[in-house]
Structure formats: C-alpha cells, structure tokens
Amino acid sequence: MIKRISKFIINKTIKAISGLIFISILMFVFSCNNTSKEIYPFNDENYRYGYMDIDGNIIIEPQFDYAFSFREADLARIKQNEKYGYINKQGQIVIQPQFEEAGDFREADLVPIKQNGKYGYINKQGQIVIQPQFEEADDFREADLVPIKQNGKYGYINKQGQIAIQPQFDRAYSFREADVALIIQNGKYGYINKQGQIAIQPQFDRAYSFGEADVTLIIQNGKYGYISKQGQIVIQPQFDDASYFGSTGLAPIKQNGKYGYINKQGQIVIQPQFESASPFGESDIAPIKQNGKYGFINKQGVIVIKPQFESTLSFGAADIAAIKQNGKWGYVNKQGEIIIQPQFDDAGWFREADLVRIRQNGKWGIINKQGQVVIQPQFDDTWLDGAVIYVRYGKRLSFVRKDNKEFVGFNFNDLNAEQQKQENKQASKKTKRSTSSKPKSSNANSQNAPKQKYKQFASFEFSIPLVGISDEKLSVNSTRQHKVDVNDGNSGYISSGAMDDIRGTYQFTWTFDANNNFLTNPDYKTYSGTFSIDGLYDSYTIYLNYGCDGCIEVKGY
16 A cells, blocks of 8 residues: 555656646746847837837837847847946846947857946946956957057957957957958058967058958058968059959959959959959959949950949849939849839849838838839838838837838828928928028028038048949049049948958048038038947948037948
C-alpha cells in the first residue's frame, strides 16, 4: 500500500512539474514574441511621441518630446526636457533622460553619451562604463577600437575605456571593417594599425578609408591615385578626378578633361571620352554624360542606353534607375525602356526595395516599381523603415503598413482638413497685418529672412567620395567642394557605400536673395556652419531650416 501511494504521489508530482514546465515554456515563448514584436514611433495631436505596433495598438502612450526608432534593438532613444534617455518595448524607462547627446544601441553594447559637455559611454543597464572625459567620441558599432578626442588631439580607446592609441593626431577615423584606420597628422593623411603603429606614413594631401576594399583613393599634388593596405602606390597619382572600384573592378577617372575607366592594375579599359562618369557600384552598367546628355555604358564601354536624359541616378542593385527628362523624373530599365513616365519633381533609388519615395508639387509620396502610387504625394516627408513607411504631415508623424497600405495613427483626411483650417486662419491674419501696416522698404538687406521652413543647401564640403550622385545634382571642383544644382528640389542626398565612412562634421554655406532664390554671388544673406553625420543609416537627407536661423537638419534613413 505504501509503495502504491508513493508511486501515485511520484506520478502526480511528475505530471505537476511537467505542467509547470509546459506553462513556463509557453510563457517564455509568449514573452519572447511580445518583446521581439517591432513597435514604431508616432505622435498625437499635441505632438507628444509614443509607440504603436503595426496594427495601430498603442503600446507606449504618447509622453515624450521626441522618440526614435528601435531599429531591431532592445532599447530606443527618447527625448524629454532636452535630455536623452532610453526605453524598452514595454514602455519602461530603462535609462532616465539625463544626457545632452546619446547614440543608438543598434549593433552595439556600448553607446557614446554626452554629459556636462564631455563624452563617455554607457551600457544597456545605463551604467557609465567609460567616464565622460572626451571632447569627441565615436560608436563601437563593428569596431573594438574607436577614435576619441582629448586635449585637442585624436587617439583610440577600447571597450574597457583604456587608451589603446595615445591621442596624437589632428584627426582620426574608424577601423570599421578594416585593419588600418585613416589619420591626419601635420596636415597630411596616412594610416595606422590597431597596435598604434604607423602602417602608411602621413604623406598624402587627401586619402580615404579602406572599408572592405583592398585599395583606396589618395590625392597628391592635386592628382588622384590608389594605394593598397600595405602602403604600396598601386596606381600612381595622375588623374584629375577618380572614384572607387565597383563590383566590376572598374573605377571612373578623369584625364585631359574627359572621363573613362581603369582596372585595378591602372590600365585604361574604357578610353576617357565622357563629360562625366559614375562608378558601376553593384550594377553591370554605369551612368555617363556625353554631348550634354546622360546615358549608360556596360563594362566593355559600349553604350547600352543612348545619352538622352538631363540627369540620371545609378541602378545600384536594382533593375530600374531614375532619369530626368524635360525637368521631370521617371524610371528606365536596363534596356533603356521607360518603365515609369517622367512626372516627378524628385525621385530616389529603388536599391533592393520595391518601393521608393518621390516628390510632386512639393509633397512626398511612395510608388512601386510598376509606377503605381502606393502613397499619394501629400506629405511633407516620407521614408521607408522595415515593415512600415513613415509619413510626416506638418508636425504630425505616423506610418503606413507596407503590406496592406493602411494608414496607422491618424486619419489623413481629418488631418488635412485641420491643417487647411490652420493655414487659412494664418493667411487671414497675415492679410490683415499687411493691409494695416506701412509698405516696407524694397531694400533686400532690410527685409526679414524667408518664412518657409526648409531650403535646399547650396554647397558643402565632403571628406569622402560620394556614391550614386549624378553631376546634374553636384559639381566637383579641385577642392572637392560639392555644389548643388539650385533648381533641383528642396533637399540634397548623401548615400553611403561599403567603402565609405560618411561620419563626421561637414561645413556648409548657402545664400539667397529677397525672393528666396539662391545666388552664385551672395548680395543679400549668407548662412554657414557645420552639420554632423553619425554614419548609422544608409542614406541621409539634408535640410536647411529657416526656423533656427539657417541651421542644418539631417535625417537618416
């Protein structure tokens, strides 16, 4: 009898334990699914930011001054009372808003923060791992050593906060995806290895990061050439302009006023004959300019799409590319057939996506590769992010589902009606003011700054070769200053490639007259300053903002 009771108790116990284990597993699975579900920032009618899931369920109530995307990370940045902190997907503030600046935890366990004017690093628990002590600091994404600035000089630290390479350089760049990093010393560019040894002596007037490439560009005495990671000049500086080697192993160069292509041995494969030429990148055909028109060539130098367009973008990894004709943008395939009729004021790259943003009548929307309008051009901004398309209308932010194209967060028609009401109200006030006030002087210098919020930047200086930008949008002079075509839209683009390190601080200058038109020679007002890029995103749109007296606003996508 005792044996039977014991056996019965043991069996019951095993079953109970098994049940608990099963329930625990279910709870664990549910918890994992719940925390791994992506949520997206939006704001309400009071412009407070919170987060919703893709179905429109509010997961984190609107309460922040600004909220950033999780981007597949566990924590996201939020801004409150001019300070940055972090929340998790359950809406818990994991790290209190306390920092003047802060980075994203995407692909990193440590992020740089700024406190009391100095940079340090925190972990995901909010613990300060490396005390704020630096004037500048980079992120550890894909790197075990990062550049920092201390006492006016640049060096490198490891994740323990130890100085791995003493601050001694005028400028230092990331090791990301490379064994050597670019440095500037006494005005010359060179490279160091991770042991802090000079791998390539600082000797060049300009040089570029290697990234995953085995050769990179250098400039010496105004001429472009290429070096290897071993410091060997594999192609002597001899070209007036040059760019990176694409997947075809060819790079565009400029010689005697014309563009052609060379291989990695420095041999001219396609004779210099074009007015401009772009890298092949990931494509098997590349844009060129001939007799004032743009077309495409293959790697044998054969023209496969006749030069006929006013401007064009590269194909990249996509099978259609943007072209400009009669002042409007459309798309062609690799056979030169117009797939989407030129009709847009601005258009972007499809890259590997099936959707792209376009601009029409001053508003942004989204189309697919068939040219069908997915989101009507009615927003002040749109951008793609994972499973959603963000849309901004005035100060309101929400998103559209990619799968069923449903608006989530606000009803556009209601919002548009409210916006029109506000605009009519403001216009009425403006009319009353203008009729009751005395006429203003026609002298441009005495007028107020323009009232619209955004204006295209006029010029800025890059420290990197640009990818996928046609000469119609940018012209390059010997000082590597890139000027934007003043008739080309209200924003400029930077696109990063595998070889490019686009992080850093850039100079910009822009000018306009009393009628808000850009001037070649300023006689009304000039704004200048700097803007910074963190390099975390694939591409950036640069805006000039009248609202903060000509400052720069940078948006990453």
